[in-house]
Every structure is written in C-alpha cells, then in structure tokens.
Amino acid sequence: MCLTKTFANFIGKAKFATMRPNPQHLVEQLTRFRQRATGHKTREAVFQTLADHIEDEEVEIQRQSFRTPYHYIQLLYWLFVGLILALLLAELFPLLAIGLSMGLFWLGFRYFDWRSSLLSKLPPLRDCFNFIARKQAKNARIKIVLMAHWDTAPIAIPYRPEMIKGLKSSIFVGQGVMLLCVLVCAIPLWQKGTLFFSIAQFVLIAYWLIQLLIVSIDFWRFGYSNGANDNATGCAAALMLAHELWGKDEPSCEVEICITGAEEVGMLGAQHYYQQSIKNTSLLHLIINFDTIGCEQLQIITESGTFSKISYDHELLAIARKLSKERNIAANFGRYNTADVDTACFVRAGIPSLSFISHNSAGIPAYIHRPEDTMDKIHWSTLEQAIDLAGAICDYLIKQHTPYVSS
Secondary structure (H helix, E strand, O other), X not given: OHHHHHHHHHHHHHHHHHOOOOHHHHHHHHHOOOOOXXXXXXXXHHHHHHHHOOOOOOOEEEEEEEEEOXXXXXXXXXXXXXXXXXXXXXXXXXXXXXXXXXXXXXXXXXXXXXXXXXXXXXXXXXXXXXXXXXXXXXXXXXXEEEEEEOOOOEOOHHHOOOOHHHHHHHHHHHHHHHHHHHHHHHHHHOOOOOHHHHHHHHHHHHHHHHHHHHHHHHHHHHOEOOOHHHHHHHHHHHHHHHHHHHHHOOOOEEEEEEEEOOHHHHOHHHHHHHHHHHOOOOOEEEEEEEOOOOOOEEEEEEEEOOOOOEEOOOHHHHHHHHHHHHOOOOOEEEEOOOOOOXXXXXXXXXXXXXXXXXXXXXXOOOOOOOOOOOHHHOOHHHHHHHHHXXXXXXXXXXXXXXXXXXX
C-alpha cells in the first residue's frame, strides 16, 4: 500500500511537471485586455486569467483588496491644479497659499521618492487587488515571494524613447518649480501688487498648464498601454517559476506569488502587500520581482530611488552575480533610472529583494507606457534567462535554509 501511494504521488508530480505554463500563451491572454488598468472593469477578467494558470489544487488563491486612484495622472492633476490654485489665491490669502503650496510640495516629494504619500489617498478612489497564490509549507524556514504587476499605465509623452532618459531630471525640475511656487506665494506678505509677482504668477501658472497638457494629451489620444513587456512578461515569469518550485514540494520553503495592482499608480499594491502580509511576520521573506523583462538585455537592479538612494547591496545580489557567471547568463547589474519598481518599499524595510528588468540596445526599457508595447516586440529569450537565473537563485536559497539530516 505504501508503494502504491508513493507511485501515485510520483505520477501526480510528473503530471504536474508537464503542465508548465506557456509564457506566450499567458502574455497573449493578458494583452487581450488593453484597458488592463487599475479601476477598470477588465480587472475581474485579469484575476480569472491569472487564476486559470494555477494548476496545483494545493495552491490557495486569494484576492487582497485595497483602494487606489485610477492612475498616476490623477495624482499629477491634484498637484498641478492645486499649485495653480495656490498661485491664484496668493495675493488675497498669502498664508493659505503658502500652506497649500508647501503641503503639495511635500506630498509630491514623498510620492516621487516612491514612499507612502497622502497624495495617493485623494479621491476619486476605486477598488483594486493583489493576486495572491501560495502553497503552504508546514516546516517553512523561509518564504520566497515571486512578484510582478498586472496593471498597465496611461500612455504619456515623457515615456517616448527620445525623452525617457530625462524622466528623472524632469522630476527634479518639477520639484524645484514647486518650491519656487512656495516662494512666489510668499511675496504678497511683504508687498502686494508688484509687477515681479504678477509676471512670476503668470509664468508659473502657464508652466503648470503646459505640464497638464504634456502628461494628458497622449492619454486622451491612446488610453492605456497594451502592456506586453510592461508587465505581462513579469506575470508570465512569476507564474512559470512558481509552478516549477511548487512541483519540487520543498518542506523548508513556502513559495508565494504576489501579482500586484496599482504598481503604475506608484507601487501602491506592493505597499499594501507589505503592510498586510509581511510587516508583522517573523518568517524570513525573500522577494524576487519581475518587471518588463521582454527587451534584449536582462538587467538586475543594484540601486534606484529619486531623492534618496535605494541600495540592493544584499546577499541576494551577491548570489545573483555568482550564479549568473556560473550559468553563463549575460545579465547586467546596474542602477535603475526610470521611476522605480515594486521592491522599493521592501528594500527600505530591510527585506532581501531582487528586481529583474531588461533594457534595449539603447539602454532603456523599451516601449513602456507607449502604444508600441505589444507582444510582437518581446524577446522571449530574455524572459527565459530571467526565469533560469531566478530559479537558480531560489534553489540556492532553499538549499541554504534546508536543515541537514544525517543518515
């Protein structure tokens, strides 16, 4: 009877191993939902599509719900319109205008440094979710969390190929102009009705109106990105690798998928996951994140951040460097200069994390937040390299935390 049960378990695992998800199939299914965005009605179909690719009956699927703005452009509207209002009120109510402009500067500073900001709590808000899938391990010493994000972004001019390298610089300029607004709003405290104030007020209002047009016009024309590279590729990688790890049935390691929502709003899903699932737990969590891994050159982030540095200088990074050489995987290791990724809040909290991205030959994450982000542009070999290297890292971590049993 024991032999029969053992043979049945072997057959079951063999059958499970043959059902490895097809990355092209999943990417194709996800990209059918062009409006795959936070708050859009397609989110329910996205959840079901992800759930349909979980074949193991022992895997528990959960929806981790939270509230979020529609998209990051909504947050920019609050900033830009609020600053215009402060400038218009400055001559009549200078203290109110100073307080409003200073508050918006601080909210913008925290948001663009990829921290929790009250800016993301401003209405209107819509329901969103993180897709969670986990296979319990009774004697788990570690939990490996495989992350990606399912939502797509509004198409925007600053993400055009000729402009994307200057994205971080534009954030610095924007914050500088916000600070200038605070100073201009303070002028009427000393002298009202000056020509200098009127000129400065007119120029700054015009600047923010132009910024409103720049961030909005391509969204009005095209809507949301198709999101093949950013980030259907990451979803496919997380699901494929989880499938392989679940099939190994390691008792010392619990493997969990977290496909976040509202990443394109400002990594809000990742922040919610940290607060709800990791912050108050004692189990060692190790995060491996896949984001836009469909370009020519695989890259692993070593540093990111806008106003403050986010350093990935941890043992996980050293393991990744070591294994990429051993497996002859041509992965670059470098700083990420285009906004940020879901692991930002985890790294700041001291949780060991890695983020896999990819760049094209020009050194940029191609087509993100643009109409050209379609399935025909994906380099599938890069996606496979990311899964191969991440899988090797996971195997290394599992062996490292598996207790030795003497014969």
